[in-house]
Amino acid sequence: xxxxxxxxxxxxxxxxISRRTTGGRYSIWRLLREGLRAQRGWTxxxxxxxxxxxxxxxxxxxxxxxxxxxxxLAAEHGITDVAVLERGPIGxxxxxxxxxxxxxxxxxxxxxxFYELSLRLWERLxxxxxxxxxxxxxxxxxxxxxxxxxxxxxxxxxxxxxxGVDAQALDRAEVARRVPLADxxxxxxxxxxGFLQPRGGTVRHDAVAWGYARAAxxxxxxxxxxCEVQGLRITHGRVAGVETAHGFIAADTxxxxxxxxxxxxxxxAGLQLPIETHVxxxxxxxxxxxxxxxxxxxxxxxxxVSQSDKGGLVFGGAIDGYNTYGQRGTLPMAEEVAAxxxxxxxxxxxxxxLRQWAGVMDMTMDGSPIISKTPVEGLILNGGWCYGGFxxxxxxxxxxxxxxxxGAPHPAAAHLDLERFAxxxxxxxxxxxxxxxxx
Amino acid sequence: MLRIPCPWCxxxxxxxxxxxxxxxxxxxxxxxxxxxxxxxxxxxxxxxDWHTEWWLHVAGCRRLLKVVRHTLTHExxxxxxxxAAGAERAR
Numbered sequence: 001x002x003x004x005x006x007x008x009x010x011x012x013x014x015x016x017i018s019r020r021t022t023g024g025r026y027s028i029w030r031l032l033r034e035g036l037r038a039q040r041g042w043t044x045x046x047x048x049x050x051x052x053x054x055x056x057x058x059x060x061x062x063x064x065x066x067x068x069x070x071x072x073l074a075a076e077h078g079i080t081d082v083a084v085l086e087r088g089p090i091g092x093x094x095x096x097x098x099x100x101x102x103x104x105x106x107x108x109x110x111x112x113x114f115y116e117l118s119l120r121l122w123e124r125l126x127x128x129x130x131x132x133x134x135x136x137x138x139x140x141x142x143x144x145x146x147x148x149x150x151x152x153x154x155x156x157x158x159x160x161x162x163x164g165v166d167a168q169a170l171d172r173a174e175v176a177r178r179v180p181l182a183d184x185x186x187x188x189x190x191x192x193x194g195f196l197q198p199r200g201g202t203v204r205h206d207a208v209a210w211g212y213a214r215a216a217x218x219x220x221x222x223x224x225x226x227c228e229v230q231g232l233r234i235t236h237g238r239v240a241g242v243e244t245a246h247g248f249i250a251a252d253t254x255x256x257x258x259x260x261x262x263x264x265x266x267x268x269a270g271l272q273l274p275i276e277t278h279v280x281x282x283x284x285x286x287x288x289x290x291x292x293x294x295x296x297x298x299x300x301x302x303x304x305v306s307q308s309d310k311g312g313l314v315f316g317g318a319i320d321g322y323n324t325y326g327q328r329g330t331l332p333m334a335e336e337v338a339a340x341x342x343x344x345x346x347x348x349x350x351x352x353x354l355r356q357w358a359g360v361m362d363m364t365m366d367g368s369p370i371i372s373k374t375p376v377e378g379l380i381l382n383g384g385w386c387y388g389g390f391x392x393x394x395x396x397x398x399x400x401x402x403x404x405x406x407g408a409p410h411p412a413a414a415h416l417d418l419e420r421f422a423x424x425x426x427x428x429x430x431x432x433x434x435x436x437x438x439x
Numbered sequence: 440m441l442r443i444p445c446p447w448c449x450x451x452x453x454x455x456x457x458x459x460x461x462x463x464x465x466x467x468x469x470x471x472x473x474x475x476x477x478x479x480x481x482x483x484x485x486x487x488d489w490h491t492e493w494w495l496h497v498a499g500c501r502r503l504l505k506v507v508r509h510t511l512t513h514e515x516x517x518x519x520x521x522x523a524a525g526a527e528r529a530r
Contacts, residue, residue, distance in 0.1 A: 263485035274481035276461075277510070322441075322458040325487045325511045331440050332454040365481045422477040434480050437458050 026130055045214040049222035051246050055083045057404055058242055058251035060229045060265060062086025064095035064205075064390060065382050066257035067212035067223070068397020069404070071129075074219035076398070077405035082221045083251075085244060087228040091209040094260055097327075097359030098390040099282050099304065099316045101295050103140045103200035104165055107156045108427055110415040111368065112163045114395055117412045119199060121394030131211030133203050134309060140200030140295040143175065143182075143344075145189035149299055153195040160197070170194040181291050183346050189300035200295060202306050208393060232268040232379070239269070239378040253404055255380040260360040261325070262370075262383035269376045273384070274365040274421045276436040278319040280387045281329035281358045283337065285351040287311030296344075303340035312354060315341060319363065319387065321437045329358035361387055363436035366426035371400050371409070372418040380404055381418065386439060441508075444518050447500040459493035462505050487511055493521065 024030070024043075034041050057073060059066045062084045073079040086093075102122050104115035126133050144150045157167035175194045176184055184191040213223055224246070231243035232254065241250035256265045266273050287310050297304040305315035317337035320329055334356065342349045362384045364370060369392065370384035382400040385392065399413035409417060420426055432438045441453035461483055467475040487510055494504045503521035508514065 261487070263483070264487050267484075272478070272482040272484060274483065276483050276485050277487075322453075322508075323461075323485065323490050323492065323510050324513065326513060330453065330513075332452070421481040422474070435460065436483075437460060 026132075045210060046217035046223060049083070049217075049224050051083055051085070051222060051224045051227060051244070051249050053248070054241075054250040055222070056081035056251065057253045057255065058082075058249055059084045059255045059257055060242065061093075061257035061259075062090050062213070062223060062225065063093045063257065063259070064208055064212070064393035065259065065385075065396045065400065066255075067209060067216055068393050069255060069257060069382060069400040070216040070221045070223075070397075071212050071219070072398045072401035073404060074216060074221055075128075077401060079401075079405060080220035082216075083249065084216070084221060084223045085227045085229055085242070085249075086223070086225050089225050090213050090223065091206050094359045094361065094389060095209045095393070096205055097282065097357055098205055098387075099306070099314050100202045100205045100308075100390065101140065101200070101304065101306065102135075102203055102391040103197055103295070104391075105140060105142070105156065105160060105167060105195070105197045105200065106429060107159055108429055109159065109163060110427060111429060112160055112165055114399075114412050114416070115391065116163065116165050117398070118392050118395030121398065122203060122391075123199075125203075125208075125211070125394060129211040129215045131207060131214060133207040133211050135201070135203045136309075137199050137201040138294055138306070139196055139198045140297070141170070141175070141178065142195045142297045143191050143299045144193055144195065145191055145300045147192070150192055157195055166197055166199050168196050168198070170196050178294060179292065179296060181345050181347055182296070183344065186343050186346065191299075196294075202295060202308075204309075205390060208390075212393075212397070229265065229268075232265070234269055234376055237375075237377055239376055251378075253378050253380060255382060255400060255404060257382040257400070259362045259383045259385040259389055262362045262381065266374070266381070269374070269379055271374060271376065273362075273370075273381075273418075274434075275362045275370075275384055276323050277325055277360050278321065278363045278437065279324045279326060279329050279358050279360050280316065280319045281333055281337070281356060282314065282316040283334070283353050283356050284308070284312040284314050285348065286354045288313070288351065291347070292345075298340050298344045301336070301340035301343070303337055303344065305341065305345070313348065313351065319361075319437070323437075325360050327358050327360055329356070361385060361389070363439055365421060365434040365436060366428040367430055367432065367439035368427035369396070369416055370418055371396065371403060371413045371416045373403070374418060441513060441515070443494060443504070443506060443515060445496050445499055445502070445504060446518060446520055447502055448496065451496070451499055455496060455498040456494045456504075457497045459495050459503065462491045462493045489516065
């Protein structure tokens with residue numbers, strides 16, 4: 001495998017894993033033992049590193065995709081001379097700002113394969129990372145309200161089943177049985193039925209960041225917080241390293257995993273991307289007793305909701321719809337989401353919204369992500385996640401690590417290259433065209 | 440809530456408008472070649488800074504407006520009618 005590596009390996013002394021590993025292995029026995037010792041034996045789960053002057057791979061962005069890429073580089077390709085540089089603290093970016101949904105119910109066969117790879121990785125994530133990420137495959141249920149929508153969902157379900165992915169159609173009575181809270185006759189668009197992916201669900205998003213950080217750190221990856229990248233050094237069309245708040249850090253390969261800000265970082269390399277940055281809001285209600293045990297999406301407006309283990313209803317809608325890097329969102333979309341919420345689930349009208357937050361995201365020209373080499377040699381881009389980045393974290397990291405290690409795209413992500421736009425093979429899931437504010 | 444001062448209708452809420460994207464791009468000449476057209480259709484500067492963009496006042500005068508807005512603070516610096524902007528560009 002080493003012969004395929006993009007860059008010649010540079011042996012570098014690393015501290016032995018036992019010295020770097022912090023916290024040890026987690027297990028039921030460990031929990032019991034700590035329970036008897038007043039929880040005094042727990043230590044920091046991952047090491048906060050100070051950057052060295054040179055790495056083989058520098059990953060810009062310590063979010064889900066950056067940490068997952070670092071983990072897969074170490075775990076599958078034996079590349080541990082890696083630094084993950086994060087502008088703020090781990091877990092406060094988009095990895096902690098989503099609505100935690102995982103699913104692979106796409107229409108394009110290439111997308112189904114990619115997201116299904118991700119879903120399979122989610123299914124064994126906790127064992128692989130030795131970290132409880134509260135993966136809950138409670139099912140994702142998309143409601144339809146018109147005959148045309150039924151046809152569309154049936155076509156999508158058939159596409160999924162052809163790829164060996166679980167999908168089933170539910171009639172109205174079955175939807176009523178599964179979601180007694182929903183008002184199936186409300187408004188102008190009564191619910192005709194639903195489209196269920198039983199293996200879809202939710203994952204605790206903070207735990208995903210922590211779990212990957214812990215596993216990557218234990219494998220020898222340096223995770224550097226509060227280290228903003230201020231420039232990319234390019235010499236003769238090849239990336240040489242990154243200028244940071246802690247000075248210059250040299251690297252053979254630099255991977256950008258900064259979705260939301262990909263355009264800003266790419267501009268440092270003189271590149272323009274097929275991306276606009278938009279804001280997506282999310283909301284959580286005050287906690288209540290269990291009322292909803294699936295991830296539910298409304299079909300007559302843009303609204304999706306699930307209930308967290310703490311009891312809060314976590315929900316969101318569409319992007320605000322204009323270019324912005326402001327991580328806050330404005331009220332008209334909040335009103336639209338609330339209107340959809342109380343139309344579908346009238347009981348929600350009695351609940352208070354506990355918190356609202358927002359994340360900015362790379363909206364691409366075809367609504368699909370980008371995992372690709374760039375015109376700058378040694379500069380890899382993982383971005384353009386639109387608002388589907390969370391569910392793709394395991395596969396995004398695995399395929400980006402493969403691209404870095406082999407210098408060629410992973411078969412499951414080959415369709416996500418940057419050249420697809422100019423080449424006319426965009427992956428336009430919604431069939432809208434190059435209008436990011438509509439995706 | 441963005442408040443956009445429409446030159447025809449006065450200051451109105453963002454919900455009266457529809458966003459129509461980056462207003463700095465202009466169509467290349469017919470013989471400019473596929474690279475120029477691909478860049479025109481797909482590539483965006485996407486600044487974390489002042490952004491010149493189209494807003495259509497659908498629930499008002501139905502005019503297309505050219506707005507200069509900051510993408511971090513959402514401050515609006517200028518608004519002009521598309522017709523005037525288009526005439527300016529054509530000169």
